[in-house]
Amino acid sequence: MTTKAPLVVIVGGGFGGLAAAKGLKCSPVEVLLIDRSNHHVFQPLLYQVATSVLAPGQIASPIRSLLAEQANTSVMLGDVTGVDSVSKQVIVDADDKVGIRISYDYLILATGATHSYFGHDEFAAFAPGLKSLADAESLRNHLLEVFEKAEIEDDPARRQALMTFVMVGAGPTGVEMASAIAVMTRTTLRKDFRRIDPKSAHIVLADMASRPLGTFSEKLSEASRQHLVSLGIDVRLGKPVKTINEDGVVIGDERIQAKTVVWTAGVAPSPAGKWLGCEVDRAGRVRIQPDLTVPNHPDVFVVGDTASLDQGGRPLPGVAQVAMQQGKYAASSIFRMAAGQPPLPPFRYFDKGNLAVVGKNFAVLQSAGFQFSGFVAWLVWALIHIQFLAETSLRFSVFLQWVWTYLSGKRGDRLIIRQRSGS
Amino acid sequence: MTTKAPLVVIVGGGFGGLAAAKGLKCSPVEVLLIDRSNHHVFQPLLYQVATSVLAPGQIASPIRSLLAEQANTSVMLGDVTGVDSVSKQVIVDADDKVGIRISYDYLILATGATHSYFGHDEFAAFAPGLKSLADAESLRNHLLEVFEKAEIEDDPARRQALMTFVMVGAGPTGVEMASAIAVMTRTTLRKDFRRIDPKSAHIVLADMASRPLGTFSEKLSEASRQHLVSLGIDVRLGKPVKTINEDGVVIGDERIQAKTVVWTAGVAPSPAGKWLGCEVDRAGRVRIQPDLTVPNHPDVFVVGDTASLDQGGRPLPGVAQVAMQQGKYAASSIFRMAAGQPPLPPFRYFDKGNLAVVGKNFAVLQSAGFQFSGFVAWLVWALIHIQFLAETSLRFSVFLQWVWTYLSGKRGDRLIIRQRSGS
Numbered sequence A, B: 001m002t003t004k005a006p007l008v009v010i011v012g013g014g015f016g017g018l019a020a021a022k023g024l025k026c027s028p029v030e031v032l033l034i035d036r037s038n039h040h041v042f043q044p045l046l047y048q049v050a051t052s053v054l055a056p057g058q059i060a061s062p063i064r065s066l067l068a069e070q071a072n073t074s075v076m077l078g079d080v081t082g083v084d085s086v087s088k089q090v091i092v093d094a095d096d097k098v099g100i101r102i103s104y105d106y107l108i109l110a111t112g113a114t115h116s117y118f119g120h121d122e123f124a125a126f127a128p129g130l131k132s133l134a135d136a137e138s139l140r141n142h143l144l145e146v147f148e149k150a151e152i153e154d155d156p157a158r159r160q161a162l163m164t165f166v167m168v169g170a171g172p173t174g175v176e177m178a179s180a181i182a183v184m185t186r187t188t189l190r191k192d193f194r195r196i197d198p199k200s201a202h203i204v205l206a207d208m209a210s211r212p213l214g215t216f217s218e219k220l221s222e223a224s225r226q227h228l229v230s231l232g233i234d235v236r237l238g239k240p241v242k243t244i245n246e247d248g249v250v251i252g253d254e255r256i257q258a259k260t261v262v263w264t265a266g267v268a269p270s271p272a273g274k275w276l277g278c279e280v281d282r283a284g285r286v287r288i289q290p291d292l293t294v295p296n297h298p299d300v301f302v303v304g305d306t307a308s309l310d311q312g313g314r315p316l317p318g319v320a321q322v323a324m325q326q327g328k329y330a331a332s333s334i335f336r337m338a339a340g341q342p343p344l345p346p347f348r349y350f351d352k353g354n355l356a357v358v359g360k361n362f363a364v365l366q367s368a369g370f371q372f373s374g375f376v377a378w379l380v381w382a383l384i385h386i387q388f389l390a391e392t393s394l395r396f397s398v399f400l401q402w403v404w405t406y407l408s409g410k411r412g413d414r415l416i417i418r419q420r421s422g423s
Helices: A015-023 A043-050 A133-151 A156-162 A172-186 A218-230 A272-276 A320-339 A375-387 A392-408 B015-023 B043-050 B133-151 B156-162 B172-186 B218-230 B272-276 B320-338 B375-387 B392-408
Strands: A007-011 A030-035 A039-041 A060-062 A073-077 A079-084 A089-094 A097-103 A106-109 A113-115 A164-168 A202-207 A234-237 A241-245 A248-251 A254-257 A260-263 A267-269 A297-302 A354-357 A363-367 A370-374 B007-011 B030-035 B039-041 B060-062 B073-077 B079-084 B089-094 B097-103 B106-109 B113-115 B164-168 B202-207 B234-237 B241-245 B248-251 B254-257 B260-263 B267-269 B297-302 B354-357 B363-367 B370-374
Touching: A007 A015, A015 A030, A015 A106, A015 A320, A043 A133, A043 A172, A073 A089, A073 B133, A079 A272, A106 A272, A106 A320, A133 A156, A133 A260, A133 B073, A156 A164, A156 A254, A164 A172, A164 A248, A164 A254, A172 A202, A172 A218, A172 A354, A202 A248, A218 A234, A218 A363, A218 A370, A272 A297, A297 A320, A354 A375, A363 A375, A370 A375, A375 A392, A392 B392, B007 B015, B015 B030, B015 B106, B015 B320, B043 B133, B043 B172, B073 B089, B079 B272, B106 B272, B106 B320, B133 B156, B133 B260, B156 B164, B156 B254, B164 B172, B164 B248, B164 B254, B172 B202, B172 B218, B172 B354, B202 B248, B218 B234, B218 B363, B218 B370, B272 B297, B297 B320, B354 B375, B363 B375, B370 B375, B375 B392
Parallel strands: A007 A030, A007 A106, A030 A073, A106 A297, A164 A202, A164 A260, A202 A234, B007 B030, B007 B106, B030 B073, B106 B297, B164 B202, B164 B260, B202 B234
Antiparallel strands: A039 A060, A079 A089, A089 A097, A113 A267, A241 A248, A248 A254, A354 A363, A363 A370, B039 B060, B079 B089, B089 B097, B113 B267, B241 B248, B248 B254, B354 B363, B363 B370
16 A cells, blocks of 8 residues: 555535545545534434423434544544635634645535524524524523523513514424424423413414425425414414514514524525635525536535535425435545546435424325325334434434323423533 | 411522422422522532533433422522521522512521632632533533544644543542543543544542542542552542642642643532521531521521531531431421421431442442442442432433443443533
């Protein structure tokens, strides 16, 4: 072994980056995965951490331990701040070291997305989103605290504002959060207070669109709307959220006093497009070619939520399945290049279906032309989410927790923990 | 029911306060428990949260849910700032309400202890202690981060400082932390790094005393010292820690560069003595009478780590068992007063024994005249700690986690999560 193996740098340890790293396990390359956090998070269950059902450790795994057995792979905790595609280097801040340059032979950018307030960045301070474990823990602390505050509040208007919860955006996250809060007030918190009745919480799900879960069929949208209403959720459709501040929101012309507003609407891609200086779509996502590389950069792949690729005339959705399939494809493609084999046929996304959960016992499912809602869809949802967790031990642990919470109404992690600043 | 039931205010939801609240379940009184956090923590296992074995939710339970079935009991999240024993009121800050006054008929102060730096408060910034879940989470983040930083550090001296861990104080917490870090470097972290070898970590356990675990017999102290050394721990006894700063510590005349220093030495009682303006011992603990009340205040009980009571010529130790037995006694005593029954005989502490764990498979145990160390003591330690957890679901969950960690070497909660400041 005199020639040095080519180095593949992967930025991001989400679904796309992790799939790429695992796909390179047996390739004749060295792999370096860089992420700004030490763990891979199963984002579809973040709302269960925010609502105290699951503990952070049940939906997250250290990236290092997921890749420990892969001898050709290293992991680095660092914040990528740019790419120099001329000298083929990524630029990383790590610890107190700023602007470390790491040379790559191949680069896979799987840098994901963050919240977008559609030009209203002033909303961010009052309507946090849900993208990381830190977001979920902050929201968990907040949700538990407003009930504590309501219990000692004598003024009825202030008490009602503390017990009002507004989700802005009726996509899967908004629907899941609204229904999870409803279930929490009706089960876990039911007997725990003496002055307030948690069941009297006012839960609002707002969207400018005319139906919730817009990526599902109209029939399933309507089924989920009805189920949301049966949970006591105030579903407000077709009107824009005009203002969000510390007192609450204005939806259409109506002001709602609320101490909790959660942003479950838009997402914005990572700055990967800016780093590369390449063409992006309207949302800012990198326009990639059917082989997932960036035009004129055959050694740079972009995958997942930060990439834009049309299939059948429509852009692929920003979901975990797309990211995982793209990460795997990028890995195979690099394997072939490194081994001198002919290139793969263009990437094709295989859509296994679409699922969203609405509270306890109810989900909507559409896949390959058939669609249904209710308890069976909910069971399918639960099984699929358990199956896709990154580690066997987590599957076991989440399964037991769900059975326990389902039967007892108790939650696994109903803790207010405020870290002090600094270390 | 025309007469209002007397109100018992309990301050603190630790072992003492919780035992008192539970003991008043069937008493003809109203109970209000006030704590500044929403959860009861099983402090003896905090070090396992700090070393990523257990998740915070596995050793903590919401105080509200622990007392939800007790119809005569309310819970309040608030920070007690004083007691007015003349007008019989406690003074509480809660949310944005400062100086709320709550009148009591009986008061139980179970306000515990915090770290004491023995007059060296400047050490606090560099040598955090381990008393709350927030402390444990901060330390967990820090311990995981120093290995990440060491992995990317090129300077050998700085790398060594990142991989040096100093425990100041060789009581049970210091011994447990030092051995838990040693086990972590030899099991969980073993295969996860490419540039550093976690096993080369330098773990120092320092104490001015001439032996570790000073409350145990000399024989058991020596057995644990030998086991610590066999784990590769650098046990430094008989020399004072003179300086602690951002670079490390000075023990005797020797400087040790270390980026991690944990304060496992002294504790200081809560300010209960100041609130009451009553006699305190040298450490600042309230001198209570054999019926656990404060002299001249037959309606004020002080229990647990913040109380000072001699038995057999020696002060009772600041351990969970004492707090629990005292809390239960105070509850019975109030029950009798409220029911017009004759008073209890004076409080007697029944010492069930003393246990400390040293890493994997080894503990020391002394109880009722017999003493032993090794694997069997470790099994006893594990069983007793599981048994004393507050909820059945936690016992089950901790048991499974321990079996899993024991067999696989993997940990349950190896996550770096830094909350942003604010909410």
